[in-house]
Amino acid sequence: MTSLLTQIIGMNGVPNAGDQIAVVFDEAAAKETAESRKRLVKQAVGLASSATIMSNAVGFADGLSDNREVIKIPLLIKSDVLGSAEALRNSIEALQISDEAAICKADIIYSNVGDVTSSDVSIAAAAKAKIIAFNVASGYNAMEDARASNVEIGYYNVIYELIEELKEQIQVALAPPPPGTFLGRLTIKKVFKLGKAGKIAGCEVTEGIVRVDSKVRVLRGKRNVIYTGSISSLKVVKDDVREVPLGSECGLSLVDYSDFEDGDILECFSIGNNDEG
DSSP states (O other), X not given: OOOOOOOXXXXXXXXXXXXXXXXXXXXXXXXXXXXXXXXXXXXXXXXXXXXXXHHHHHHHHHTOOSOSEEEEEEEEEEESSHHHHHHHHHHHHHOEEEOSSEEEEEEEEEEEESSBOHHHHHHHHHHXXXXXXXXXXXXXXHHHHHHHHTOOEEEESOHHHHHHHHHHHHHXXXXXXXXSEEEEEEEEEEEEEOGGGOEEEEEEEEEEOEETTOEEXXXXXXXXXXXXXXXXXXXXXXXXOSEEXXXXXXXXXXXXXXXXXXXXXXXXXXXXXXXXX
C-alpha cells in the first residue's frame, strides 16, 4: 500500500488551527479565494472598530451611570475559518444599544469553526442561545436536535446582513413591543390643562394609526412603561373622532391617567375583539 504525500508551497504566512484548505483548478482561482477571505476578515474588523467607537461616544455623551440593567442575548458562533470566527466575535461583541434604564448587548458563549453539530445544539439549548452559522451548514442530527430542543439556527454568508439582524434583535430586547396587535405610535408635543377635565395630551401620530378603541401604554424613555389602559377621548381640533392617521395631530385623554409630560411616547395596540376593528 502506497502513501500519498502532499506538499504546499508559496504560502505568505502561517495558517491558524481550524483554517480550511480549498482545492481549486488554477492559481488565479486560488488568489481570488484568498483575497475574498481577506476582505471578509478586514470588513468584520472594521465593523467592530466602528461599533466600539460609536458605543463609547454615545456613553460619554449621555453621561449615563453603570448601574443600569444589563440585558444579554446569548449566541453561539460557528464559522468556516478561525479568522472569520474571531472577526465575527469582535463585531458582535461591539454591538450594544442602551437607554437611561438598561444596556442590551450580545453575549457570545462559544465560538468555533466547522459545521453545526449536535454538541453545539446541546450547548445552545442549555444557554437558551441562538446559533450563528456563518458560511457553514448543519448536519442532519444537529438539525433534528435543534428542532427538538427549540434552538434557532441562523444561516448567513454576508456579515452586514448578520449585523443588521442582530441590531434589530437587540433593539427589540431593549424595548419589548406592546402586547396584542400593534396599531400606532404617538409622541406628546404639548400638554394642555383644561380645568376640571385635567390634562389633555397634544400628540402627533408618528407611526401607524390611533383608534379611539385602542389600548394604550405610555412610555417615559424606551423601557419605562408608566401606564397601560384605554383612551377616554380622541379629538382633532374640537371634533371627536374615531381614528387619526399617520402624520396627523390630535388631542387625547386616558382613563384614570393624566400625568403626561412633553416627549412621552404613547403606543396603541388592540387585543382580542379589537383586532377586527
